[in-house]
Amino acid sequence: MVDMAEIETLCKEKTTLEAADIERVKEVSQSMQMMADLSRAHIFIDCLLADEKHAIVVAEASPSTARPIYQNKVVGNTAYGTFEPAVLYCLRSGKTLASNRAITQERKKVEQSVVPVWNGEKVVGVMIMEKDISDQLEKKERIETLSKTTESLSGLLLSHSDRQPLVPELMEEALFFVGHEGELMYSNPAAINLLDELIGGTCEYGENLLEYLPILTKVVEQKDELLVTEMEAFDKSFKIKKIRLPINDKYNGMFIILRDLTDLREKEKELIIKSVAIKEIHHRVKNNLQTVASLLRLQMRRGIPEESKIHFTESLNRILSIASVYEVILSNSSIDEVDIFELTERIGDMLVYNGFSNMKITVDYTGDRLNIESDRAVSIALIINELIQNCVNHAFEGRQRGHIDVIFEQRTDMMDVIVRDDGIGYKKKKSSSLGLEIVRRMVEHDLSGVFQIEGMKKGTEAKLTFPREGRV
Known part of the structure; x- marks a missing residue:
């Protein structure tokens, strides 16, 4: 619960707000907990300090519907202009700032929205809503890294330059790169040798690999981005891995890697x-x-x-x-x-x-x-x-x-x-x-x-x- 007495004490001791201004801040703070629970975000009210260079946190509400951002109490802390430019800008200009990215003093990445609290024609404070977006940013970074990696790997495999790809040529496993319907776009030497051993022939680029190796049909049809399974076929045991590239990637398709486990x-x-x-x-x-x-x-x-x-x-x-x-x-x-x-x-x-x-x-x-x-x-x-x-x-x-x-x-x-x-x-x-x-x-x-x-x-x-x- 928001402590009204604490708000009044901080405002009187640390700010130049008048009694009516303080009552307005207390009035706005009464709905903070409900707003925090509905938005699943941390809510604060900051007021300008007497020196007008920095602000002070006079009220806070932590959501009961989400994991809290702050482990320690924030009320009474100073919001320095260097670290909280959006807060000071809103206090001085009265303008709203939405979806502003910031880093908290506990080193967490948050999405911050700041709106002024008015008492008539005067800005007496700002209300701040912060949502933890650390996980979202990490996930986005991982996706971007994966996309860049798969694009680089695809470029290495599908390059038509005179210089042959080095890594696939040295792989002992059979490596195929196929489209979403199973059309063959690349096969390394181990894959060519495996096809010759299993069917006594080859699959040309552009042909449907599934017609030659029907055991791969279910593997290709499954929507999983990453699939690892074992299968028995042609009197052999295979470990099969499938890595599906993002749909909007430069090279749409999937890698299929077969390892012969028969001897093992x-x-x-x-x-x-x-x-x-x-x-x-x-x-x-x-x-x-x-x-x-x-x-x-x-x-x-x-x-x-x-x-x-x-x-x-x-x-x-x-x-x-x-x-x-x-x-x-x-x-x-x-x-x-x-x-x-x-x-x-x-x-x-x-x-x-x-x-x-x-x-x-x-x-x-x-x-x-x-x-x-x-x-x-x-x-x-x-x-x-x-x-x-x-x-x-x-x-x-x-x-x-x-x-x-x-x-x-x-x-x-x-x-x-x-x-x-x-x-x-x-x-x-x-x-x-x-x-x-x-x-x-x-x-x-x-x-x-x-x-x-x-x-x-x-x-x-x-x-x-x-x-x-x-x-x-």
């Missing part, structure tokens, strides 16, 4: 078939590993010497850890990479919840995720299996409960995997166990990394560090 689509089909085949192989490997695991379980149920049970259990877990790699591969969209965070969760949960231990062991997984190649994932699966299984078997002797943390930390080009328990602690022996020897060898030879294990005040920490990217 065939390779895509081959990759899909290969991907399906690889997935089937992964599926069979996983099933075979699970079959071996089932045979081991069956043997364990039928009875084995107690001293052999731990060795059967360790072998079983190793087999199931490798099978977990293929389960993760089959559950993901990529057949080449494995999320080692997800893989470790599967292996850890399998080891602590599969019933081989009577203890209550919990595992937490934290840190960064990383996808690695499937062949390195097999090595990491076995390493993680050995480390967690080592915790389950040895870290919590004489206890009913235990906790394991598995932490992943990424650096610029390296990855750390830490397995930490709160057990009895690691005691270094003269000769390392088979499990730790497997871990050390796989970290060094398969991952090109480093393995460390040491006891802490409470528990043990094992850490493997390896490059994020595999060896080339």
